[in-house]
Amino acid sequence: MLENNFRNVSCSTCLHRKDNLLGGLIEAEINHLEDHKSCNYYKKNQLLFVDGSYPRGVFCINEGKVKIFKRGDEGKEQIIQIAKGGELVGFRAMFAEEAYKVSAETLEESNICFIRKEDFLPMLDTNPMLRNGILKELSRELTDRADFITNMAQKSVRQRLAISLLLLMEVYQDEPINLSREDMANFVGTATETLIRLLKDFKEEGLIEINTRKITVLDPKKMLLVSGH
Amino acid sequence: MLENNFRNVSCSTCLHRKDNLLGGLIEAEINHLEDHKSCNYYKKNQLLFVDGSYPRGVFCINEGKVKIFKRGDEGKEQIIQIAKGGELVGFRAMFAEEAYKVSAETLEESNICFIRKEDFLPMLDTNPMLRNGILKELSRELTDRADFITNMAQKSVRQRLAISLLLLMEVYQDEPINLSREDMANFVGTATETLIRLLKDFKEEGLIEINTRKITVLDPKKMLLVSGH
DNA sequence: CGAATCTTTGAAAGACGTCAACATTGGTGG
DNA sequence: CCACCAATGTTGACGTCTTTCAAAGATTCG
Numbered sequence: 285m286l287e288n289n290f291r292n293v294s295c296s297t298c299l300h301r302k303d304n305l306l307g308g309l310i311e312a313e314i315n316h317l318e319d320h321k322s323c324n325y326y327k328k329n330q331l332l333f334v335d336g337s338y339p340r341g342v343f344c345i346n347e348g349k350v351k352i353f354k355r356g357d358e359g360k361e362q363i364i365q366i367a368k369g370g371e372l373v374g375f376r377a378m379f380a381e382e383a384y385k386v387s388a389e390t391l392e393e394s395n396i397c398f399i400r401k402e403d404f405l406p407m408l409d410t411n412p413m414l415r416n417g418i419l420k421e422l423s424r425e426l427t428d429r430a431d432f433i434t435n436m437a438q439k440s441v442r443q444r445l446a447i448s449l450l451l452l453m454e455v456y457q458d459e460p461i462n463l464s465r466e467d468m469a470n471f472v473g474t475a476t477e478t479l480i481r482l483l484k485d486f487k488e489e490g491l492i493e494i495n496t497r498k499i500t501v502l503d504p505k506k507m508l509l510v511s512g513h
Numbered sequence: 514m515l516e517n518n519f520r521n522v523s524c525s526t527c528l529h530r531k532d533n534l535l536g537g538l539i540e541a542e543i544n545h546l547e548d549h550k551s552c553n554y555y556k557k558n559q560l561l562f563v564d565g566s567y568p569r570g571v572f573c574i575n576e577g578k579v580k581i582f583k584r585g586d587e588g589k590e591q592i593i594q595i596a597k598g599g600e601l602v603g604f605r606a607m608f609a610e611e612a613y614k615v616s617a618e619t620l621e622e623s624n625i626c627f628i629r630k631e632d633f634l635p636m637l638d639t640n641p642m643l644r645n646g647i648l649k650e651l652s653r654e655l656t657d658r659a660d661f662i663t664n665m666a667q668k669s670v671r672q673r674l675a676i677s678l679l680l681l682m683e684v685y686q687d688e689p690i691n692l693s694r695e696d697m698a699n700f701v702g703t704a705t706e707t708l709i710r711l712l713k714d715f716k717e718e719g720l721i722e723i724n725t726r727k728i729t730v731l732d733p734k735k736m737l738l739v740s741g742h
Numbered sequence: 743c744g745a746a747t748c749t750t751t752g753a754a755a756g757a758c759g760t761c762a763a764c765a766t767t768g769g770t771g772g
Numbered sequence: 773c774c775a776c777c778a779a780t781g782t783t784g785a786c787g788t789c790t791t792t793c794a795a796a797g798a799t800t801c802g
Contacts, residue, residue: 354659356667357741364659380652386659412638422651423609429658430583430593430615436665437702438585441790465749473666475791480750496799497748512586670758694781704759709782725767726781 292323293346293397300346300370305421308413320403324396332388332396333374339384341400343373348394349455351467354386363471364429366391366455372421378404379418391463439512441474445482446511448472449492453501460498486510521552522575522626529575529599534650537642549632553625561617561625562603568613570629572602577623578684580696583615592700593658595620595684601650607633608647620692668741670703674711675740677701678721682730689727715739 295318301307309317323346326332332343332350343350350373352365364386367373377384378401390396407414435444448471452461463471469479483499486492491507493500501507524547530536538546552575555561561572561579572579579602581594593615596602606613607630619625636643664673677700681690692700698708712728715721720736722729730736 354663356663358667360667362663362666364662376652376655379648381649382652385656408644409641415637415644419608419647419651420610422648422655423605423611425655426605426651426658427614429655429662433593433658433661433665433702434583434585434591436662437591438587438589473662476748477750477792478790481790484750705780706760706782707758710758713782 291395293395294318295321295397298346300344304344304370305372305375305414305417306344308411308417309407310411313407313411317399317403321397321399324398326390326394326396328390328392330390332390333384334387335385336383338382339374339378339401341398341402342375342378342404343388344397344399345369345371345373346395346397348396349391350388350394350396351391351471352386352388353470361467361470362473363467364432365425366452366471368455368457375418376422391467436473441472441478442482442485443510443512444472444474445479445486446491446507447513449486449499449501450504450507450511453504460493460495460500462498464497522624523547524550524626527575529573533573533599534601534604534643534646535573537640537646538636539640542636542640546628546632550626550628553627555619555623555625557619557621559619561619562613563616564614565612567611568603568606568630570627570631571604571607571633572617573626573628574598574600574602575624575626577625578620579617579623579625580620580700581615581617582699590696590699591702592696593661594654595681595700597684597686604647605651620696665702670701670707671711671714672739672741673701673703674708674715675720675736676742678715678728678730679733679736679740682733689724689729691727693726 295301295306295314301309301314306314306317321344326348333339335354345367347369349369350367350371351363352367352373353361353363355361367388373388374384408418435447439447448468449461452463452468452471456462465480465483466476469476472479483492483494487494491501491503491510493502524530524535524543530538530543535543535546550573555577562568564583574596576598578598579596579600580592581596581602582590582592584590596617602617603613637647664676668676677697678690681692681697681700685691694709694712695705698705701708712721712723716723720730720732720739722731
């Protein structure tokens with residue numbers, strides 16, 4: 285159980301840091317972060333921030349998963365992204381200095397650090413590596429979203445589910461995918477019932493294995509074919 | 514005819530510059546741009562860049578309109594964005610220092626300046642206002658794309674057409690919207706035939722006026738209702 | 743163990759895409 | 773300047789994918 289494993293993570297020894305935006309910080313900056321960040325335990329389904337509120341800093345996921353979503357006009361969620369350990373969440377609004385335009389909620393119990401913007405933004409002026417990293421990250425997300433739009437517009441639900449499962453495989457790494465049917469439907473962009481029927485098809489076709497809510501992709505190669513990519 | 518109006522635009526007197534990313538440049542920077550940029554006339558349907566090629570700089574639209582699109586796996590275009598006079602195009606790939614992930618093509622004859630990356634990127638290090646402007650612009654586009662995704666996932670084609678027409682109204686300002694049916698369909702994310710049928714409906718409902726390929730929104734307020742927003 | 747939530751299935755209706763034929767338009771060369 | 777052709781736009785018919793609503797089955801958690 286994560287709650288028992290909870291600890292105040294150290295930035296200097298954090299393995300994630302090398303791979304993410306904070307990889308280029310110098311020692312003085314890391315020490316400053318270390319002293320000023322906070323580190324919190326979140327239960328499943330806790331909100332990190334909501335659409336319309338103002339950012340006070342950025343969240344750095346140490347362990348756990350977070351969905352980033354937007355509510356459509358009828359209140360239905362569209363999941364834009366699922367972030368895992370090592371990823372920074374909520375930096376867009378902080379850089380733009382405007383309200384969040386999406387919401388973020390934990391999908392499982394998580395340890396998440398928080399860096400106040402007063403401790404983060406000044407580094408932008410002094411650390412060109414950080415600045416470049418941020419530009420690249422924003423760029424990468426723009427690219428992802430252009431693909432997302434194109435898939436939404438041109439692919440069938442069946443194809444989108446295949447694409448989504450392949451993406452979720454990356455997020456869940458070795459573990460089986462563990463999302464509610466509703467969240468998965470809101471990621472694929474379909475009705476829950478349609479999603480369930482298609483999962484059944486995939487199972488019968490030997491593409492996936494289902495254990496209650498846990499899903500394992502058995503044949504990623506065939507899945508790629510199904511996705512039409 | 515634009516071809517006759519073609520001129521080598523001056524950065525220092527360019528009216529667009531005040532409103533776009535280049536608004537915060539200092540005089541020395543403007544003069545440097547002025548001396549190093551080039552300015553070109555494009556016919557309708559000319560490519561500025563294509564998916565997969567590497568950026569050498571950034572395009573600054575002086576006059577005209579440009580579609581930014583991506584090809585899906587079956588070769589069908591999805592239009593992600595339509596840029597008008599004043600907007601910079603292609604900067605994402607330049608900042609990220611990677612290949613374009615989308616293509617850009619003129620929708621009408623246009624005058625477009627080109628700034629080589631060697632003349633642009635160094636300013637990032639020296640001009641914090643430019644840097645912030647870029648962060649904000651990337652942020653804005655990320656927000657737009659999250660909305661785009663949500664609309665694609667949750668709205669009917671009829672609603673998406675209404676949304677698209679309202680967006681296109683902004684792009685075309687006072688002039689009537691002037692896009693091929695295919696481009697419009699590729700923006701809305703639907704089949705050309707479906708688009709045509711819905712345009713007919715809108716016309717019969719008094720929402721729009723159609724003159725061959727030119728479309729005028731007659732009742733934006735009612736259009737907003739139709740869009741479901 | 744039981745209530746609440748989440749998941750699954752069925753049936754019916756509708757939205758949308760595809761195919762094929764036809765009409766209109768705009769640009770080109772004679 | 774006109775006639776013609778290729779490209780673009782339009783319409784109809786049809787099938788199917790997807791959603792919606794309703795009800796029954798599982799799971800989970802207190």
